[in-house]
Amino acid sequence: MNETLFRALVVEEAEPKRFVSSIKNRSLDELPAGEVLVRVHYSALNYKDALSSVGNRGVTRSYPHTPGVDASGVVAASDDPRFAAGDKVLVTSYDLGMNTDGGLGEYIRVPAGWVVQLPPGLSLKEAMMFGTAGLTAGLMIAVLVRNGVKPERGPVLVTGATGGVGSLAVAILAKLGYEVAAVTGKADAADFLKSLGAAQVVSRESVIETKRPLLKEQWAGVVDVVGGDMLASALKATRYGATVTCAGLVGSPELNTSVFPFILRGISLVGIDSAECPMAPRVEVWNKLASEWKPDCLETLTTEITLDEVEAHLRALLQGKAHGHYVVKMA
């Protein structure tokens, strides 16, 4: 029996379909089985955590539950020879924070197959400054690079640009020399997005066009987290041979499009999943994020908050009011 207590955000169903969050003391015994026990030093906030915190059954089936798809910290105990007490590690996605107690608790216990050794060049805090958002942005950019979308091919459109994935995508692409067009719904976000390296800041309304089958060729690449009409419009405004990556649905999960951009401009639409992404490409992207892809403005786009401030920020995320990426200090 290990009755060590630790603090965690706990979401409970107070009455049918009414979910409340509070900080509670939990015991290590309550954590699920797993080979690696990690003392969490930092976590980060993601849209999925916000959905989990309001009882979205597509994310979390049963409550009480501790959300948090991201964690970095130090191994406290390990039954797996690949990890030893004292190792600095990060864990993002798989089932963490969904149906496995997540990084918004001071300890997590997870399968060894989910754990990544912290790459050289990255601190525990920087790992969470990226978190799942950075990994996802990195996976999307890796696809653009693999498909030959070089900076000289033309501008890259990033949607949801002030959000977690979007802001990191803007910063990484700018660091790599791309001309970034950042789409935002926030009237006051231009200075922030330019500070991340965006060359152009465009409004959501100016990008969305639902009538014509094809638009002027503009984008050599697209990083989209919005879906719906935003993604459909971006597809129509691509240059010949462009690559469009899609990872999110904050606007809509629907996609009403035609085959025209595909058969007349030879473009590719590539879906990105960071949750079940296999370990090899995952580690490859983490190594890039720790070195040549690490933006100088990582601090600028990150706000550090405490566990006690998480609930209010999850609400802001649900309302599309997030500004950059939030790191939660847990130790």
Ligand SMILES: NC(=O)c1ccc[n+]([C@@H]2O[C@H](COP(=O)([O-])OP(=O)(O)OC[C@H]3O[C@@H](n4cnc5c(N)ncnc54)[C@H](OP(=O)(O)O)[C@@H]3O)[C@@H](O)[C@H]2O)c1
């Ligand atoms: N596939 C994967 O592996 C993966 C991984 C991580 C996240 N995701 C998904 O990617 C999406 C973004 O995640 P995130 O963590 O970056 O979320 P986030 O921090 O909440 O950012 C989303 C941004 O999208 C914009 N937005 C919000 N509502 C919108 C609407 N109705 N129409 C158009 N734009 C809207 C806002 O930016 P502006 O105000 O600047 O427009 C907002 O800040 C989510 O759907 C999430 O589930 C997927």
